[in-house]
Amino acid sequence: MTILNKDEYTAAIAAWDTSSKDYSTIQKLIPSNFVFTLSLDQIDWLKRNNKCEDFCTEIGVYKNQLVLILCALDANGQKIAVNEYPYSILAELTTNLTLVETKEYTLVKNAVLSKELQQVDRTADMYLPVANMPIMEQDKAVAAIELWRDEGSTWFYRECEEFKGARIFKRFYVPVEDLNPPKEGLSYIVCSFGIKFSEIYQRPLVTLIFISFFRDLQNTGSVEVISNTYDWSRPCPPICQL
DSSP, X not given: OOEEEHHHHHHHHHHHHHHTTOHHHHHHHOOTTEEEEEEHHHXXXXXXXXXXXXXXXXXXXXXXXXXXXXXXXXXXXXXXXXXXXXXXXXXXXXXXXXXOEEEOOEEEEEEEEOTTSOEEEEEXXXXXXXXXXXXXXXXXXXXXXXXXHHHHHHHHHHHHHXXXXXXXXXXXXXXXXXXXXXXXXXXXXXXXXXXXXXTTTTEEEEEEEEEEEESSOSOXXXXXXXXXXXXXXXXXXXXXXX
16 A cells, blocks of 8 residues: 655645646646545544545655545544555546446336236336435536547646636545445445536536445346446535535
8 A cells, every 4th residue: 555654644735836837837647537445454544543424535746656645534534544555546547437327227027917817907006116326327427528628728727817716626525435335345436527508507526436346346236226327526715614
């Protein structure tokens, strides 16, 4: 597990604060097709230490690379002071990124027989699946990732030119549920940037999309919708709680 000590953690955050104000530096740090990967030991560390419904992912720069730093939160949503901070480097994918969404439909058929055993009624009802939060619809996830790939550089340019980087994300708040997919056999989680339009802020915001990978990617189970794609991360700024 890759770890930053306190001094490295502080320096990494300060380095991103400086870098996020310069568009040319951002271009070098953030290729639009690169992702973060969280290993099982990093995920387990966060589960052991986090005491809140959310956890925090700080963005930093370490050894001239963009990093995603895991921070545990206490019951009040405040960062827990620790001596070690797990981190993931933004890097190119080594394999194709497979998004899986399985929907199960229930068909209920009723046949009514009379006392003479003659059929007097027949009905058939289709019950459509309902997604259980925080599952993100696969098509929306793909659209957000593709928009990031195509428009991410333009988004950064505008933020740097018009707002001097002040509105660029420093961290993300993510529900712990994103680390607990609805099936066993989790192997690792890929975190991709995405862009979604916010109705509240009336502008595009960058988000993190979590994609779980399993030893057996063929989803099976009895829940209505099974997905390996999750998205409820809140960028700060503008959505800050610390």
